[in-house]
Amino acid sequence: MIWSVLMSESSPLEVHVIASGSKGNCTVIKKGNSVILHDVGISCRRIVNGLKELHIDMSQVEGIFISHEHSDHIAGLQQLLKRFDLPVYTKKGTWREIQNKLIVPKHQLVELTKGSLSLGNLTVEPFSVSHDAADPIGINVFAGKDKATVVTDTGVITDTILRCLDDTTLLVLEANYDPHMLRFGPYQPFLKQRVTSDEGHLSNEMAAQALLMMKRPDFMQVILAHRSENNNNPVLVTQTIGQMLVDGGVRIGPEMKLQHGQPNEIVSMQSVQKI
Numbered sequence: 001m002i003w004s005v006l007m008s009e010s011s012p013l014e015v016h017v018i019a020s021g022s023k024g025n026c027t028v029i030k031k032g033n034s035v036i037l038h039d040v041g042i043s044c045r046r047i048v049n050g051l052k053e054l055h056i057d058m059s060q061v062e063g064i065f066i067s068h069e070h071s072d073h074i075a076g077l078q079q080l081l082k083r084f085d086l087p088v089y090t091k092k093g094t095w096r097e098i099q100n101k102l103i104v105p106k107h108q109l110v111e112l113t114k115g116s117l118s119l120g121n122l123t124v125e126p127f128s129v130s131h132d133a134a135d136p137i138g139i140n141v142f143a144g145k146d147k148a149t150v151v152t153d154t155g156v157i158t159d160t161i162l163r164c165l166d167d168t169t170l171l172v173l174e175a176n177y178d179p180h181m182l183r184f185g186p187y188q189p190f191l192k193q194r195v196t197s198d199e200g201h202l203s204n205e206m207a208a209q210a211l212l213m214m215k216r217p218d219f220m221q222v223i224l225a226h227r228s229e230n231n232n233n234p235v236l237v238t239q240t241i242g243q244m245l246v247d248g249g250v251r252i253g254p255e256m257k258l259q260h261g262q263p264n265e266i267v268s269m270q271s272v273q274k275i
Contacts, residue, residue: 012270013146015170018050020225020261024072027150031143034120035060038150041072044079058084062119066090068133069097078102093134127164129154132199140164146271152226155200157210166215170269175224176201177231185231204237208244221269225261234260
């Protein structure tokens, strides 16, 4: 028992993005035997299989955190709750909207209020973001000296959100659209307006600005997430964000590692122990 606790304390903080994009989002955060899910916008089968691929059993999952009620973040929730008795952590307004869309047992809700909560080796701290949903959130997850942050589906990075990003070593950050592609793309005008609004999504440039403005640790890892299929592509994300970071004095590689979240493959990062 003591050995397993020691092993758990010395194990890295891990972030695994199982799926990311307009069609579905799911992220796993893990330290030792403690695991949480952030959003479950893909099928229950894909989530269970993704966890198996990561050698994680569903019995290790401490709970599910839901950022907001849009279908690309909750699509697998009803089936997951049918199969597994897991608590769902979200805001009251979000849960109310979920109940209008899905058949979910009310007793599994744990309403998030201000402050943080501890689940096994993880301490989770929700914070508000700006999106056209009932009460959307991002989360900070603390484990020892390490910190992971997930922030997608926000139209702006406010000063409050920026402070929540400070000193994070593992960051999942939205880079949803390229303004030129969106402007000349297939979306109807009202949808284009929605995406670019303060309650929409972050452009590549806005994501880069957040990375430049936040208080960065000596080394951090970033997964650029929730990329639009219609209004963005990985090459543009890399070029735009990479150039802005370099122009801002960030040394990509020694100071920051960038990866792309993918719709159909797992992308992972884990904390690096300083020697």
